[in-house]
Amino acid sequence: MGILPKDKTKLFLKFIICFILNAAVNSLPEIIKVGGLFESGDEILETAFKYAVERVNTDSRLLPNSRLTPQLERVERHDSFQAARKVCDLLSEGMAAMFGPQSSEGSAAVQSTCDVLEVPHIESRWDYRTKRDNHSINLFPHPTALGKAYLDFVKAKEWKKFAIVYEESDALIRLQELLKDPFIRQRQVVVRQFLPHQEYRKLLKE
Numbered sequence: 001m002g003i004l005p006k007d008k009t010k011l012f013l014k015f016i017i018c019f020i021l022n023a024a025v026n027s028l029p030e031i032i033k034v035g036g037l038f039e040s041g042d043e044i045l046e047t048a049f050k051y052a053v054e055r056v057n058t059d060s061r062l063l064p065n066s067r068l069t070p071q072l073e074r075v076e077r078h079d080s081f082q083a084a085r086k087v088c089d090l091l092s093e094g095m096a097a098m099f100g101p102q103s104s105e106g107s108a109a110v111q112s113t114c115d116v117l118e119v120p121h122i123e124s125r126w127d128y129r130t131k132r133d134n135h136s137i138n139l140f141p142h143p144t145a146l147g148k149a150y151l152d153f154v155k156a157k158e159w160k161k162f163a164i165v166y167e168e169s170d171a172l173i174r175l176q177e178l179l180k181d182p183f184i185r186q187r188q189v190v191v192r193q194f195l196p197h198q199e200y201r202k203l204l205k206e
């Protein structure tokens with residue numbers, strides 16, 4: 001197995017730990033099934049998911065009497081109907097928790113089903129609008145946490161001037177904590193939106 005980005009591996013290890021803590025109050029079966037729905041382009045996430053399960057299974061301190069068994073399914077991106085059908089199929093096979101998919105349409109369908117059946121649903125995608133049920137967890141950092149992390153990074157680097165280039169307007173939400181801080185107002189900051197079909201080189205020359 002190839003080397004995985006550390007952030008992806010840690011993300012899925014957190015998912016597994018969250019699941020274990022949720023199930024710790026109950027007697028665990030010998031085999032615990034966890035389902036994952038992945039779309040095209042999610043190959044790194046899928047590999048990290050498998051690796052996290054493997055890490056848990058090889059650490060006898062976490063689940064000494066049980067073993068996690070991942071069951072993965074592929075779904076088309078943005079296809080809520082297919083995602084709903086797949087999650088129903090997986091849950092009928094006794095999944096103890098579900099992960100994914102990444103698109104907002106597919107994820108909403110899965111979350112709705114998991115909420116009704118009170119099955120943990122874990123995500124790792126940028127989504128600040130969705131109101132979550134008690135059984136839903138999003139491992140993607142909150143915009144406030146991201147903004148503070150960006151601010152700490154700029155302070156650590158002691159940058160006097162820098163540029164921020166973004167594509168979608170939602171990206172500015174992740175930068176609020178950075179841009180509103182008095183420390184940043186003392187710096188020379190250029191903020192530019194990259195428009196579709198625009199050349200990066202031309203934008204960076206401005």
